[in-house]
Amino acid sequence: GAGVSQSPRYKVAKRGQDVALRCDPISGHVSLFWYQQALGQGPEFLTYFQNEAQLDKSGLPSDRFFAERPEGSVSTLKIQRTQQEDSAVYLCASSLEGQGVYGYTFGSGTRLTVV
Amino acid sequence: RKEVEQDPGPFNVPEGATVAFNCTYSNSASQSFFWYRQDCRKEPKLLMSVYSSGNEDGRFTAQLNRASQYISLLIRDSKLSDSATYLCVVTVGGSARQLTFGSGTQLTVLP
Numbered sequence: 001g002a003g004v005s006q007s008p009r010y011k012v013a014k015r016g017q018d019v020a021l022r023c024d025p026i027s028g029h030v031s032l033f034w035y036q037q038a039l040g041q042g043p044e045f046l047t048y049f050q051n052e053a054q055l056d057k058s059g060l061p062s063d064r065f066f067a068e069r070p071e072g073s074v075s076t077l078k079i080q081r082t083q084q085e086d087s088a089v090y091l092c093a094s095s096l097e098g099q100g101v102y103g104y105t106f107g108s109g110t111r112l113t114v115v
Numbered sequence: 116r117k118e119v120e121q122d123p124g125p126f127n128v129p130e131g132a133t134v135a136f137n138c139t140y141s142n143s144a145s146q147s148f149f150w151y152r153q154d155c156r157k158e159p160k161l162l163m164s165v166y167s168s169g170n171e172d173g174r175f176t177a178q179l180n181r182a183s184q185y186i187s188l189l190i191r192d193s194k195l196s197d198s199a200t201y202l203c204v205v206t207v208g209g210s211a212r213q214l215t216f217g218s219g220t221q222l223t224v225l226p
Contacts, residue, residue, distance in 0.1 A: 035216075040123075041219075042202050042218045093214075104214065106158035
């Protein structure tokens with residue numbers, strides 16, 4: 001597609017529920033990043049994929065967070081047993097390669113609210 | 116201490132004013148520097164890259180001081196459409212240049 005597509009746009013989850021957030025990057029983009037943006041803060045890095053390989057997951061806040069990109073295109077961020085502190089906007093970005101030489105394109109994000 | 120620090124503002128300025136934002140970063144190994152713009156409830160979008168020699172894009176001028184680990188953005192003749200949050204961003208080399216964001220500076224340009 002023309003841009004990075006994320007779904008759902010909004011998600012309300014009850015505390016303890018599992019959620020799955022989807023990112024469809026620009027076709028042909030090798031690199032895919034997930035970021036978490038809390039209200040009033042800048043985005044914070046969660047994890048990075050190069051094709052299907054998850055090369056960096058140092059930003060994932062707990063073992064309740066899991067990301068995959070099995071075929072090197074679409075990626076899913078899964079949060080198990082959601083907590084209120086997980087409420088944030090989850091942004092996906094893709095790049096033609098990992099060094100950002102050609103820039104990064106962000107999706108519109110998924111706004112997760114845990115109640 | 117956050118890796119990238121910015122004054123959160125808000126900055127409320129009249130149309131036509133000149134406004135400057137500052138940013139400091141803590142990792143001396145940082146290699147690339149950017150200003151991103153984020154409108155309310157939208158995704159961040161690249162405004163401009165920042166080079167050591169300084170660079171200008173229309174009404175926007177960015178400066179980088181590697182010795183002081185300091186980045187600035189100057190907006191001249193501000194427009195109502197400049198109202199947004201401005202995010203200072205750095206990358207550190209490695210297998211992938213993940214973006215490290217500041218918390219952003221909120222700008223409102225008033226008519």
